[in-house]
Amino acid sequence: xxxxxxxxxxxxxxxxxxxxxxxxxxxxxxxxxxxxxxxxxxxxxxxxxxxxxxxxxxxxxxxxxxxxxxxxxxxxxxxxxxxxxxxxxxxxxxxxxxxxxxxxxxxxxxxxxxxxxxxxxxxxxxxxxxxxxxxxxxxxxxxxxxxxxxxxxxxxxxxxxxxxxxxxxxxxxxxxxxxxxxxxxxxxxxxxxxxxxxxxxxxxxxxxxxxxxxxxxxxxxxxxxxxxxxxxxxxxxxxxxxxxxxxxxxxxxxxxxxxxxxxxxxxxxxxxxxxxxxxxxxxxxxxxxxxxxxxxxxxxxxxxxxxxxxxxxxxxxxxxxxxxxxxxxxxxxxxxxxxxxxxxxxxxxxxxxxxxxxxxxxxxxxxxxxxxxxxxxxxxxxxxxxxxxxxxxxxxxxxxxxxxxxxxx
Amino acid sequence: xxxxxxxxxxxxxxxxxxxxxxxxxxxxxxxxxxxxxxxxxxxxxxxxxxxxxxxxxxxxxxxxxxxxxxxxxxxxxxxxxxxxxxxxxxxxxxxxxxxxxxxxxxxxxxxxxxxxxxxxxxxxxxxxxxxxxxxxxxxxxxxxxxxxxxxxxxxxxxxxxxxxxxxxxxxxxxxxxxxxxxxxxxxxxxxxxxxxxxxxxxxxxxxxxxxxxxxxx
Numbered sequence: 001x002x003x004x005x006x007x008x009x010x011x012x013x014x015x016x017x018x019x020x021x022x023x024x025x026x027x028x029x030x031x032x033x034x035x036x037x038x039x040x041x042x043x044x045x046x047x048x049x050x051x052x053x054x055x056x057x058x059x060x061x062x063x064x065x066x067x068x069x070x071x072x073x074x075x076x077x078x079x080x081x082x083x084x085x086x087x088x089x090x091x092x093x094x095x096x097x098x099x100x101x102x103x104x105x106x107x108x109x110x111x112x113x114x115x116x117x118x119x120x121x122x123x124x125x126x127x128x129x130x131x132x133x134x135x136x137x138x139x140x141x142x143x144x145x146x147x148x149x150x151x152x153x154x155x156x157x158x159x160x161x162x163x164x165x166x167x168x169x170x171x172x173x174x175x176x177x178x179x180x181x182x183x184x185x186x187x188x189x190x191x192x193x194x195x196x197x198x199x200x201x202x203x204x205x206x207x208x209x210x211x212x213x214x215x216x217x218x219x220x221x222x223x224x225x226x227x228x229x230x231x232x233x234x235x236x237x238x239x240x241x242x243x244x245x246x247x248x249x250x251x252x253x254x255x256x257x258x259x260x261x262x263x264x265x266x267x268x269x270x271x272x273x274x275x276x277x278x279x280x281x282x283x284x285x286x287x288x289x290x291x292x293x294x295x296x297x298x299x300x301x302x303x304x305x306x307x308x309x310x311x312x313x314x315x316x317x318x319x320x321x322x323x324x325x326x327x328x329x330x331x332x333x334x335x336x337x338x339x340x341x342x343x344x345x346x347x348x349x350x351x352x353x354x355x356x357x358x359x360x361x362x363x364x365x366x367x368x369x370x371x372x373x374x375x376x377x378x379x380x381x382x383x384x385x386x387x388x389x390x391x392x393x394x395x396x397x398x399x400x401x402x403x404x405x406x407x408x409x
Numbered sequence: 410x411x412x413x414x415x416x417x418x419x420x421x422x423x424x425x426x427x428x429x430x431x432x433x434x435x436x437x438x439x440x441x442x443x444x445x446x447x448x449x450x451x452x453x454x455x456x457x458x459x460x461x462x463x464x465x466x467x468x469x470x471x472x473x474x475x476x477x478x479x480x481x482x483x484x485x486x487x488x489x490x491x492x493x494x495x496x497x498x499x500x501x502x503x504x505x506x507x508x509x510x511x512x513x514x515x516x517x518x519x520x521x522x523x524x525x526x527x528x529x530x531x532x533x534x535x536x537x538x539x540x541x542x543x544x545x546x547x548x549x550x551x552x553x554x555x556x557x558x559x560x561x562x563x564x565x566x567x568x569x570x571x572x573x574x575x576x577x578x579x580x581x582x583x584x585x586x587x588x589x590x591x592x593x594x595x596x597x598x599x600x601x602x603x604x605x606x607x608x609x610x611x612x613x614x615x616x617x618x619x620x621x622x623x624x625x626x
Binding site: 232233234235236240242243246247248259265269 | 418420421423424425428431432463468516517519520521522525
């Protein structure tokens with residue numbers, strides 16, 4: 001019990017220290033916020049425009065102070081990249097906007113909270129010590145803080161002491177909470193944006209890296225299987241047929257021509273399959289004709305009329321182009337096989353450093369990733385590049401595939 | 410000689426059938442999967458089964474499993490396994506169930522028709538035929554100094570040929586020595602491996618397996 005009490009008191013003491021620190025930064029934030037309001041108002045008159053840069057630097061300085069304070073107390077709060085050069089860019093920067101929001105919140109609500117947090121223990125001490133110095137005041141003056149009534153003699157003064165003890169209990173109970181509340185906006189708004197939560201990002205990268213290795217292994221397995229089932233078996237059949245032809249040459253020359261015919265067929269099949277495997281690894285057409293040409297070729301070969309629109313200045317990384325080619329080839333195969341569509345369209349567009357690929361058809365829709373449609377293959381291959389894959393295929397159509405890949409260049 | 414074939418590649422299946430029939434052998438069934446293969450064996454009771462290792466559905470070791478099962482049902486069935494690769498574990502699996510009437514060849518050996526037919530007849534006649542490549546890989550595996558006394562290079566050669574399933578006369582011919590010399594080598598090999606000096610076919614393969622076993626420890 002005593003242990004528990006001591007711990008609570010110590011926690012309250014620590015929290016009080018944080019409240020003090022929080023109150024300090026909230027005063028600074030209040031100053032920055034008032035300055036922001038002043039500059040904003042004077043901007044209406046035109047004069048404030050020259051002063052706007054000071055708002056951002058002041059805000060950043062106060063925010064950095066709060067970051068250091070929070071980092072001392074708990075997990076480190078990482079700072080944002082340096083301020084952009086122009087006011088317009090600054091206003092667009094999410095980190096700057098979040099700092100401004102923090103200044104507004106910490107400078108107002110935070111300031112009030114800090115004042116309450118400090119007043120509480122100050123009043124408690126005044127009330128507890130009141131019996132020692134109540135004589136210095138007139139009875140009509142009342143006691144310290146909220147004690148406004150008339151104090152007559154030691155009895156009343158001891159009553160105030162009891163209130164003081166009560167205030168101590170309240171302070172011990174609520175000050176840790178106040179300290180946390182004071183830190184909350186800073187932890188929320190001054191840390192890197194929630195969208196780029198670093199730990200999540202690390203987990204995601206780890207997963208996609210594993211997916212890349214999986215995709216790689218799956219690709220190797222596919223190639224091995226294709227070489228084994230195709231080329232190797234053809235060559236074995238070829239050697240069997242050649243052996244048979246040789247034996248036949250000794251006793252039944254009439255049969256030789258037929259056997260050699262089969263041998264030639266086997267050789268041609270082996271070549272065709274080998275070509276297919278090689279193409280699957282890195283379609284040579286990409287090198288020859290670029291992404292637009294290669295996709296145009298796919299569309300021409302597609303049994304469903306297909307329009308292709310490629311707006312990609314420059315080249316992307318070879319593996320990204322190969323993946324795009326694979327995705328479109330696979331999607332168009334699906335369109336032909338399953339959709340019953342009369343027309344399909346492929347658009348590829350580069351936005352910043354992302355490649356947006358969209359394949360639509362006017363077929364019957366209802367496509368799912370199960371059922372060996374190759375969609376899960378697309379998803380895996382896209383995920384391996386840290387890309388995004390979305391499909392909308394309501395029953396009755398239309399089906400839309402959206403794929404987003406990093407250009408890697 | 411009545412033969413059942415199990416090979417999932419149509420072209421190779423046809424080629425094999427064509428080749429064997431041209432040699433006057435009786436191919437009674439040519440199947441493309443373990444299920445049909447086993448029913449064909451049950452129906453035709455052939456003398457020899459020629460089985461591809463990789464078959465549907467997973468294309469891993471279905472052929473080996475089917476061959477082992479076929480022999481369980483019909484113990485006197487001779488089995489010649491064809492494989493695209495040397496798959497050591499499969500060879501060992503197969504030999505573990507006894508080596509008489511058993512063969513394990515790389516697919517391309519079929520093209521060397523004389524050798525292939527020789528191996529087929531050997532297996533059908535109760536012998537063993539193991540691909541030289543398989544034996545080579547098994548015997549040249551790096552091994553730590555084993556508890557076994559090391560074999561001399563010549564004994565090693567004799568053991569390898571023995572493992573392929575060759576008889577004393579054939580080994581003598583290959584090594585340009587007399588049959589008596591081969592016999593002496595084999596007795597010494599058996600002694601070093603702790604086997605009774607009896608060179609029946611079974612014992613010969615036991616020797617190879619014993620040697621490989623020891624090499625692995």
